[in-house]
Amino acid sequence: MSTDFAVCFTPGTITDPQDPHxxxxxxxxxxxxxxxxxxxxxxxxxxxxxxxxxxxxxxxxxxxxxxxxxxxxxxxxxxxxxxxxxxxxxxxxxxxxxxxxxxxxxxxxxxxxxxxxxxxxxxxxxxxxxxxxxxxxxxxxxxxxxxxxxxxxxxxxxxxxxxxxxxxxxxxxxxxxxxxxxxxxxxxxxxxxxxxxxxxxxxQEHLLAPLENPGAPGGNHPADRSIDLGFTRNTNGQTEWTVNDIRYESPDLPTLLNIVANGFTAEPDFTTHENTYVLKKDQIVELVIHGSANGHVHPFHLHGHPFDVIQGNSGPANYINPPRRDVVGVKGGTVIIRFKADNPGPWFLHCHIDWHLEAGLAVVFAEAPNEQRTGPAPQIIKQSWLDLCPIYRALPPALQ
Incomplete structure (x- = not known):
């Protein structure tokens, strides 16, 4: 048992030489x-x-x-x-x-x-x-x-x-x-x-307004892709957190590798428990996250993008100058966020409470998978790395 609470942690910070503040x-x-x-x-x-x-x-x-x-x-x-x-x-x-x-x-x-x-x-x-x-x-x-x-x-x-x-x-x-x-x-x-x-x-979060380029992607027009995400906890047999009734489980092969090396470009290519949504390049994506009724505030974090908080836990819906961030608290109501799918890659959306993530509270967005393999900025994987996949699959189950 620890008896001393002087813990060393040095976070990294990046300063902006053009800081407007x-x-x-x-x-x-x-x-x-x-x-x-x-x-x-x-x-x-x-x-x-x-x-x-x-x-x-x-x-x-x-x-x-x-x-x-x-x-x-x-x-x-x-x-x-x-x-x-x-x-x-x-x-x-x-x-x-x-x-x-x-x-x-x-x-x-x-x-x-x-x-x-x-x-x-x-x-x-x-x-x-x-x-x-x-x-x-x-x-x-x-x-x-x-x-x-x-x-x-x-x-x-x-x-x-x-x-x-x-x-x-x-x-x-x-x-x-x-x-x-x-x-x-x-x-x-x-x-x-x-x-x-x-x-x-x-x-009150809704009172915050971004200094640069305020305004939600697509304004108040309908998004190109709207995805409803409801999450719940299940304790029958084991504790699970699910999104749309699916517990996220990490795949044997990373999502990026499956996209680039194995040609995964459609949602059926991924297993059910990868809980993966495929997004087209430059789509305006709206996530409608329905809160849990158990009283937790779930801080949801999106990799790869900041997003605009159209509707948070306070205030009215706002498409003109909503706060922009990459972690939003979701409690009992509905939170709506938007981003533009202009950063090809596999991006994780997960609850930042470690215990909930370990229990499956996450989804993946496979953003513009075709553009990850071809075009002006493809993801290049060395052949020697690709050769590791068949080597791994050839191993006996006990070693995988």
Whole structure:
């Protein structure tokens, strides 16, 4: 069992030399990267096995033992590990890059006595929007500008966790997730104010608008391809998450290899459990994702594309300037997203909660398969690699 919650993790960031928001902040460096994580004492394979066993083990998702900010956190009965510290100088403005790297938990992020000016989400610049707190779900990223314009002292950075049946793990206190915003000249100590509790304006996602090229693909006209995706959980015999009644299972051969080497271009070419949809090049694709009634927020992530959130969990439908991102939270209602199929390749759409992905909550979009094999930008696979497929198939089953 782990007893120390000082975990090392260094995310990679890419800075834009043409950043349109550069005038809004003074600092953007390693000190201003904020990671939010859930931490488990037990190794993932063992607790995953129990979860996937369903009625034979446990129906609930594995619950973490603690929440961490920048790798530091505490659990009930554990050591008083020092909180992570973000250092600032009075009067300066800081671009904080807030990243949720958790397996399960969402976090409500805020900084005591400071507002958050959101300027980017999931790598897409947005018009500045000021809030006091925001939900950050697994896989989501935000850049916020924080102005160090308060009295010189220490302030709580708060990130209480949102996840179901948290009482399953007696070590976890979902509220006890903190770091310290430390002003230069303040004592090296925890804030003296009351730690728990946050208030003020909570981010409503539909109020965010992309800064560049706003507007959903195809405007308010019907999409070229509209796909309904409904997902459910099944615990009869084992825990499964399905999309349109199909649990995703990885194929023996990667989807890209089947497209390029074996000529897979139509949906019947793929097995049922690959749950693969074939998209034509440059189609306007609309995904209508029907939420689960069990109360989870499922953060759905699409590889290969940012997408426009036409209808999210808040606000009316918007085709004019909807938020653009690559991870969207889906709860009990219906979420509608759009993208243009202009990036040939096999792209995964999956729930970013690790336990749900392992249980099958995913589909694949085989985008423009013909263009992956021929045309100006084909995917080239060496013959020596292609020769591996018949070699593999010739192996006895025990070695495959």
């Amino acid at each position: 550069a005038s809004l902040y003074d600092y953007d460096d390693a000190n201003t990267v904020i990671t939010l994580a859930d931490w488990y004492h037990k190794a993932a394979p063992s607790i995953q096995e129990i979860y996937l066993r369903g009625n034979g083990g446990g129906n609930h998702e594995p619950i973490p033992d603690a929440g961490l900010i920048n790798g530091a956190g505490r659990y009930k009965g554990g050591p008083a590990t020092p909180w992570a510290r973000v250092n600032v100088v009075a009067g300066k403005r800081y671009r904080l890059r807030v990243i949720n790297i958790s397996a399960y938990a969402g976090f409500e992020f805020s900084i005591e006595s400071h507002s958050l000016k959101i300027i980017e989400l999931d790598g897409i610049n947005h018009a500045p929007l000021t809030v006091d707190r925001m939900m950050v779900y697994a896989g989501q990223r935000y850049s916020v500008v924080v102005h160090a314009n308060q009295a010189v002292k220490n302030y709580w950075i708060r990130a209480p966790m949102e996840l179901q049946h948290s009482s399953d793990n007696k070590n976890l206190d979902t509220e006890n997730v903190y770091a310290v915003l430390h002003y230069a000249g303040a004592p090296a100590a925890e804030p003296t104010t009351r730690a728990r509790g946050s208030s003020g304006t909570l981010l």
